[in-house]
Amino acid sequence: MLGLLVKDLRIALTRKFALLIILVIALIMGTSMEGPFIIGYVTMIALMLAVGTIIYDEMDNGYDFMMTMPLTRKTYVREKYLFCLLSALVAWLVGAILTCAAYIIRQNASALLEDIPISLVLIPVLFILPAVMIPLQLKLGAERSRIATYIIFGFIAGLIFMGKKLLDESDLPAKIEPALNSFPPVAVVVAITAFGLLVAFISYLCSVRIMMKKEF
Amino acid sequence: MVIIDNLVKNYGGFRLNVSMEIPNGTVTGIIGKNGAGKTTIIKAILGLIRPDEGHVTTNGKETSGLSSADKAGIGVALSDSGFNRFFDLKDVICILRKMYPTFDEDFFRKNCAAQGLAIDKKLKDYSTGMHAKLRVLVALSHKSKLLIMDEPTAGLDVEARNEILDMLRQYLSDNEDCSILLTSHISSDIESLCDDIYLIHEGKIVLHEDTDTVLSDYAILKVNEDDYEKLDKSYILSTKKENFGYVCFTNEKQFYVDNYPDIVIENGKIDDLILMMTGGK
Numbered sequence: 001m002l003g004l005l006v007k008d009l010r011i012a013l014t015r016k017f018a019l020l021i022i023l024v025i026a027l028i029m030g031t032s033m034e035g036p037f038i039i040g041y042v043t044m045i046a047l048m049l050a051v052g053t054i055i056y057d058e059m060d061n062g063y064d065f066m067m068t069m070p071l072t073r074k075t076y077v078r079e080k081y082l083f084c085l086l087s088a089l090v091a092w093l094v095g096a097i098l099t100c101a102a103y104i105i106r107q108n109a110s111a112l113l114e115d116i117p118i119s120l121v122l123i124p125v126l127f128i129l130p131a132v133m134i135p136l137q138l139k140l141g142a143e144r145s146r147i148a149t150y151i152i153f154g155f156i157a158g159l160i161f162m163g164k165k166l167l168d169e170s171d172l173p174a175k176i177e178p179a180l181n182s183f184p185p186v187a188v189v190v191a192i193t194a195f196g197l198l199v200a201f202i203s204y205l206c207s208v209r210i211m212m213k214k215e216f
Numbered sequence: 217m218v219i220i221d222n223l224v225k226n227y228g229g230f231r232l233n234v235s236m237e238i239p240n241g242t243v244t245g246i247i248g249k250n251g252a253g254k255t256t257i258i259k260a261i262l263g264l265i266r267p268d269e270g271h272v273t274t275n276g277k278e279t280s281g282l283s284s285a286d287k288a289g290i291g292v293a294l295s296d297s298g299f300n301r302f303f304d305l306k307d308v309i310c311i312l313r314k315m316y317p318t319f320d321e322d323f324f325r326k327n328c329a330a331q332g333l334a335i336d337k338k339l340k341d342y343s344t345g346m347h348a349k350l351r352v353l354v355a356l357s358h359k360s361k362l363l364i365m366d367e368p369t370a371g372l373d374v375e376a377r378n379e380i381l382d383m384l385r386q387y388l389s390d391n392e393d394c395s396i397l398l399t400s401h402i403s404s405d406i407e408s409l410c411d412d413i414y415l416i417h418e419g420k421i422v423l424h425e426d427t428d429t430v431l432s433d434y435a436i437l438k439v440n441e442d443d444y445e446k447l448d449k450s451y452i453l454s455t456k457k458e459n460f461g462y463v464c465f466t467n468e469k470q471f472y473v474d475n476y477p478d479i480v481i482e483n484g485k486i487d488d489l490i491l492m493m494t495g496g497k
Contacts, residue, residue, distance in 0.1 A: 002314045003311055003312075003314035003315035006310055006311055006314045007300075007311050010303060010307045010310065010311065011300065011302070014302040014303070056300050056302070057300075059300060059301070060296075060297065060298075060300075060301060061294075061296050061297040062297060062298075062299075062300060063297075064259075064264060064294055064296075064297035065292065065294050065297040065298050065299070067262070067263070067264055068262050068264070068287065068290065068292040068294070068364075069287065069315050069316075070284040070285065070287040070288035070315055070316060071284055071287070071315075072283070072284060075284070215264065215265045215266060216259065216264040216265065
């Protein structure tokens, strides 16, 4: 497992220049935008880069050799989810530091205590991205999974758009808003985290199944 | 050490059906034309593919159930797969150090330097020969008792090939109980390294013989049409029609040397074995 984590970290470091550009963009956004948007941006980019390591593993028949090394297929899948989680945590921390700096520059430090802890919920929400992409990439490979990802996220975006349109036309939001507002923020965070964990677990089981069936 | 018992694997119209054994302390070669099934056998031993029928065991364990510790004892060099091309040797060393508890970093660094593998150069900038040397050195770097080498010298010039073969010979002399399974198109590699040879053709093993026996007892007979009619064909394995008459392949050279002193008899070579056993009638 440790060897795989080192491998993925080394892959990530081969893209030092891209990481630097992302950090610069994040800094510019952080100083020019209100709210903790920067945390979500950095975390999402980190998750995409972490999932992208699968493409590097697959490159030039890399799986064949990798699967002869001292690891099992299950370990490989576990490591991918762990690497994504670690990347998300580190990116969240970097985003939080940048946000702190931006808030202090804008002399808005009092908002930090409210915005930063609540932005932790971004990790389980954004983890849906690797939860969808990891099994797809393992099953379909880099090229075909990219198309499948566009279709799936396009479908999700379409559903959200349709749902929003329907809600706008009905009086349902007005009816349920008081009920939603009555939930304590902690309960909402716990519910979202539990949902994220459930999605990740289902995704993990799918990935293990795909990997166990895979031939190289 | 490795036992393949009635392994069957189907790929569309291709069917592999083989049984073979790699005992402890031997160097076994698999030869055959492209598409004969050599790499499929290697992949089955390494658990990269699932057999449709039969069993493949390494040290008594089914290869599909090999643990990480079992895999750490196998050194592998595949012909078209290795470390990511964006890595350099420092990355490779870091990964090997964490992957293999028995990784011998001194050995690896020393041999990489001796083979001219630059430590700071990205693998994508390595030549074909450098890639091949690196693959073999990685396989040798963690004191494995079993080495699986798929075409380790394919596409290399004579000098690079010899250097790789020398590395393998040195490893064998340092680890006498080590077993090696080697596939190759290059007959001289097999002749100089292997104790026994499996010849595979269209998914089946058509011959299994000790290398020394092939070199001493197998022969090519060149005969005209009249001599061919008179020839005792009891020990002829394969015959091919040529302009001058027939080329016959035998595993009883001495019989023809004693009984047919006038015909042309040439010592058998691995190349002849492949050509005659997979192409003759």
